Each structure stands twice: as structure tokens, then as C-alpha cells.
Amino acid sequence: MKHIISLLALALLFTTCTDNLKEDDLPIDDQEVEKTVTEYGFALNDFNVIRDSIRTGDTFGDILNEYGVSNAKIFGVATKFKDSFDVRRMVVGKPYMLLNSKDTLNTTQVFIYEKNKVDYAVVDFRDSLQVFSNKKDVKYVEKEASGIISSSLYLSMEEQNLSPALIDKLANIYAWTVNFFKIPKGDRFKIVYVEKYINDTIPAGVDRIKAAYFEHKGVPLYAFEYENDSLKNDFYDEKTENLRRAFLTAPVKFSRISSRYNLKRRIKYYGYKLRPHKGTDFAANIGTPIVATADGTVTKSERRGGNGNYVKIKHNSTYETQYLHMKSRNVRVGNFVRQGDVIGWVGMTGNTGGPHVCYRFWKNGKQVDPFRQDLPASKPLPKKYHEAYFNLITPLRDKLDCITY
Incomplete structure (x- = not known):
């Protein structure tokens, strides 16, 4: 019995002594160490x-x-x-x-x-x-996406929680070959792309698209990213043809055509008299950026009459384009602009019933319908790069073909 009492007293003493120890006297594992952030x-x-x-x-x-x-x-x-x-x-x-x-x-x-x-x-x-x-340290992760278009490219991709940046990049790749303002239901797409992450978990946006497939009206359109020390980044198809064409199909993104080129147009307000419309109207919110549809030199940048604020660009000896009713202009006469440069913003200046840009297209000095022109394509990939190109795209094409909808 005395032996048990002695053990209890010793245990009590040890506990009391431990409780009275200063934090500095405790083993390092028992201290609360401030974590360095x-x-x-x-x-x-x-x-x-x-x-x-x-x-x-x-x-x-x-x-x-x-x-x-x-x-x-x-x-x-x-x-x-x-x-x-x-x-x-x-x-x-x-x-x-x-x-x-x-x-x-x-x-x-x-x-x-x-x-x-x-x-x-x-x-x-x-x-x-x-x-x-x-x-910041960035991790690059390859991802895949696919879908079938039910109404528009934007809505179909948005329904899958795909980022606006990815939608924009895909639309830019096919901007020369697909008219996204009149896209039929049933068109489909597949994408192999790279997304950025900070600290492995925080999304930091889309880095780039490596390969894409777009089936437009039953026609398959492959696109593969390619660049080297001598060539700038561009997209080519499975036959090394460049997807870019000399002109974009529209001067604004994700808009709609509110009035087409129509030489036989008659308007009730004017007593159904013949009033030809030699432009294509793209309805968009005020302030939407308007871009040059091709490289060229600005020949007009002014405000005049029914045109309102407008810009005219001469692209070469054959083609000119004009952009009307701008809220404000971003270029001056003599400026050289590249395809996709912002030249102004959508407005309602001049004769207009709502916010839009009237896009006019000249060929050999005559206004024509841009959607009925067989516009020239950019140069294909030079033959000396073909072997490296095919070595790059073969596994990417296999990935695209294996993606399901």
C-alpha cells in the first residue's frame, strides 16, 4: 500500500513540475512555433x-x-x-x-x-x-474540351464553364474560315489547350491552344499551333495550309448581323423606294472594340454627315474597308494598322437607329458584299519546316480524334 502511495505522489509531483515548466524549457515539438509565411x-x-x-x-x-x-x-x-x-x-x-x-x-x-x-x-x-x-511561379496543365453547338459558340462553351479567354482564342483561330454570325446548329469542336495555375491550385487563365478541331457544316477543320526561331506563332491545318486569310469575317467579336449588304432594299418609312444598303451592319453594345479586318494604312479618320465617326483603311491596290458610326476613333490618317488592332469603338454617331458598326468593303473601287468574296489566304507553311511540323502534330491529332463529345 505504501508502495502505491509513493508512486501516486511521484506522478503528482512530475505532473506539477511539468505544468510549471516555462515554454522555453519544453521540447521543441511541444512549443507553438510561428510558421513563416x-x-x-x-x-x-x-x-x-x-x-x-x-x-x-x-x-x-x-x-x-x-x-x-x-x-x-x-x-x-x-x-x-x-x-x-x-x-x-x-x-x-x-x-x-x-x-x-x-x-x-x-x-x-x-x-x-x-x-x-x-x-x-x-x-x-x-x-x-x-x-x-x-x-509568380506558374504551373502549366494541358487540358481538353469539346462540345456540340446548339445556339452559338459562346453559349455552347459557356454552358461547359469554359472561360471567355478560351472562347476568344478559339474564335480567333477560325475567324478567317468560319462565319460565327451564321453558325448552324450541330457544328462541333474539340480543343487541346494549356491552362495556367499559381501554387498548383489557383487558376491563372488560359495560356494557349495547342490544337483544335472544328466541324463546320460537316467539313472538318483542323488547326495546329506552330512556331520556331524563324516563324512567328500561327495555326496551320493537317496539310500545312495557313488558317489565316487576308481578312477577318467581321470587325467586332460575338455580335450579330442586323442588316446585310442588299442592293434591292426597300424601306417602308421611305415609301418603299429603292434604298440600297452597301454595307453590313453588326449590332453591338456601345463601347465594343472595332478592329481592322486586315493590315493596311488609314486613309480616312473623321466625322462626316450620316457616316458619323468613321475610319477607312486601304489594304492594297485591290481592297479597302470602312467602319461607320463609331463612338470614337483610335487611329489617325497615315497610321499603319495590323489585323485585329482596335481602330475605334461602337457608337451611334451619324444616321443610325441603334448602336452598331456599318462595315463597308471595296474591291477595285466598287463596294461589294464581303461574304460573297473569295478572299485570298495567307501563305502555307514553307516546305523546309514540314518534317518538324508533322512530327509535332501527329500526337496532337491523335489526341483530338480520341476526344469524345
């Missing part, structure tokens, strides 16, 4: 961290003045480091982070601005002023 390459534990986003009216100076950064340093960033970080181009809604000192002054020591999900700018006020751009 690292972001953008900085140990956040060393700072008071403030996260926010750019709001309307915010300026770089206003944000940092509040936390003790001198005007001299702010001015230095604004004037000496424009190439790395132009403070005038901060966008409302973009997130930023302040790393402030852990003292009563709470002075900002580091400012970090996210340009997008991957790229960010760092302004380090400690010691000598440093400003630089960097990227």
Missing part, C-alpha cells in the same frame, strides 16, 4: 501586412503618404522607374499589398502591385530604392 519572396511575419485594391481616385502617392513614405521617394518611383512600374497605369480593382514596419510608425517599406494574376511590380523603399517586376 512567404509571399512575393517576402517573409510576411516580418511586417504589418495590409491588403487592398486600387479604388477610383486612388493615386500611388495618396496610398503611400498615409503610411509615412516621403514625397521624394514617391517622386523617385514615378520618374525614374517607369519601365518597371508606371504608377500612372494602376488599374481600378487591381490588388496591392503594403508591407509596413512592425513599430509604432507603421511605415510602408515595400509596395507590391499585381498587374495581373501572374505579373507583379515591387517597390522596395528599404535602404536604396529598388523597383522591379517579377512573376
Whole structure:
């Protein structure tokens, strides 16, 4: 009995002594160790961290003045480091982070601005002023998608929760060969694409499409991405033909044709008199970007009469295009524009009953219907690259063919 009592007393003493131990005396496994949190390459534990986003009216100076950064340093960033970080181009809604000192002054020591999900700018006020751009670690994951169009490409892809960026990239690939404003039900698509992830789990958008298949009116259209040191990125079919043509089918994306080219048009309001329509109207919301349908030189950029704000482009000795009723123009006479460049925005200037762009197309000085023209294609892939091209696309074509709808 005495032996049992002694053991109980010893156990009680050990427990009491353990309870009275200071935290520093405990084994390391029993201590609560503060975990170091690292972001953008900085140990956040060393700072008071403030996260926010750019709001309307915010300026770089206003944000940092509040936390003790001198005007001299702010001015230095604004004037000496424009190439790395132009403070005038901060966008409302973009997130930023302040790393402030852990003292009563709470002075900002580091400012970090996210340009997008991957790229960010760092302004380090400690010691000598440093400003630089960097990227988050990105993982690239290959994915597949497919679908059958029931109403429009946009809605069919959106129903599958595919991103607008992926829709836009697919539409751009086939913009020269498929008229997305009159696409029949039953057309189908397959895509092999690459998506970006930050920290393995956070989606950061679509990187690129590697290969695509679009069946339009029963005609199969393959597209494979290809580039090398001598060729810029482009898409070719299974026979090495370039998918690009000299002209895009439309000057706006995901719109609808509200009025076609029609030389026999009669309007009730004008007593059914013959009033030919020599353009194609694309209805779109005010502010929708209008793009040049082909490379060329701007010959007109002005506001005049029923045309409203308009731009005219000469592409070569054969073709010219014109874009009417713009809200505002983005080019001047003499500018050289590339296919897809934004030349203005949809509006309602001039004679118009609603927001749209009237697209006019000239061939040899005569206005014609662009949808009835056999427009020239771009050059095919040079023969010297064929072997490398076929080696690249063979497994990609196999992947496309194996994707089910």
C-alpha cells in the first residue's frame, strides 16, 4: 500500500513540475512555433501586412503618404522607374499589398502591385530604392474540351464553364474560315489547350491552344499551333495550309448581323423606294472594340454627315474597308494598322437607329458584299519546316480524334 502511495505522489509531483515548466524549457515539438509565411519572396511575419485594391481616385502617392513614405521617394518611383512600374497605369480593382514596419510608425517599406494574376511590380523603399517586376511561379496543365453547338459558340462553351479567354482564342483561330454570325446548329469542336495555375491550385487563365478541331457544316477543320526561331506563332491545318486569310469575317467579336449588304432594299418609312444598303451592319453594345479586318494604312479618320465617326483603311491596290458610326476613333490618317488592332469603338454617331458598326468593303473601287468574296489566304507553311511540323502534330491529332463529345 505504501508502495502505491509513493508512486501516486511521484506522478503528482512530475505532473506539477511539468505544468510549471516555462515554454522555453519544453521540447521543441511541444512549443507553438510561428510558421513563416512567404509571399512575393517576402517573409510576411516580418511586417504589418495590409491588403487592398486600387479604388477610383486612388493615386500611388495618396496610398503611400498615409503610411509615412516621403514625397521624394514617391517622386523617385514615378520618374525614374517607369519601365518597371508606371504608377500612372494602376488599374481600378487591381490588388496591392503594403508591407509596413512592425513599430509604432507603421511605415510602408515595400509596395507590391499585381498587374495581373501572374505579373507583379515591387517597390522596395528599404535602404536604396529598388523597383522591379517579377512573376509568380506558374504551373502549366494541358487540358481538353469539346462540345456540340446548339445556339452559338459562346453559349455552347459557356454552358461547359469554359472561360471567355478560351472562347476568344478559339474564335480567333477560325475567324478567317468560319462565319460565327451564321453558325448552324450541330457544328462541333474539340480543343487541346494549356491552362495556367499559381501554387498548383489557383487558376491563372488560359495560356494557349495547342490544337483544335472544328466541324463546320460537316467539313472538318483542323488547326495546329506552330512556331520556331524563324516563324512567328500561327495555326496551320493537317496539310500545312495557313488558317489565316487576308481578312477577318467581321470587325467586332460575338455580335450579330442586323442588316446585310442588299442592293434591292426597300424601306417602308421611305415609301418603299429603292434604298440600297452597301454595307453590313453588326449590332453591338456601345463601347465594343472595332478592329481592322486586315493590315493596311488609314486613309480616312473623321466625322462626316450620316457616316458619323468613321475610319477607312486601304489594304492594297485591290481592297479597302470602312467602319461607320463609331463612338470614337483610335487611329489617325497615315497610321499603319495590323489585323485585329482596335481602330475605334461602337457608337451611334451619324444616321443610325441603334448602336452598331456599318462595315463597308471595296474591291477595285466598287463596294461589294464581303461574304460573297473569295478572299485570298495567307501563305502555307514553307516546305523546309514540314518534317518538324508533322512530327509535332501527329500526337496532337491523335489526341483530338480520341476526344469524345
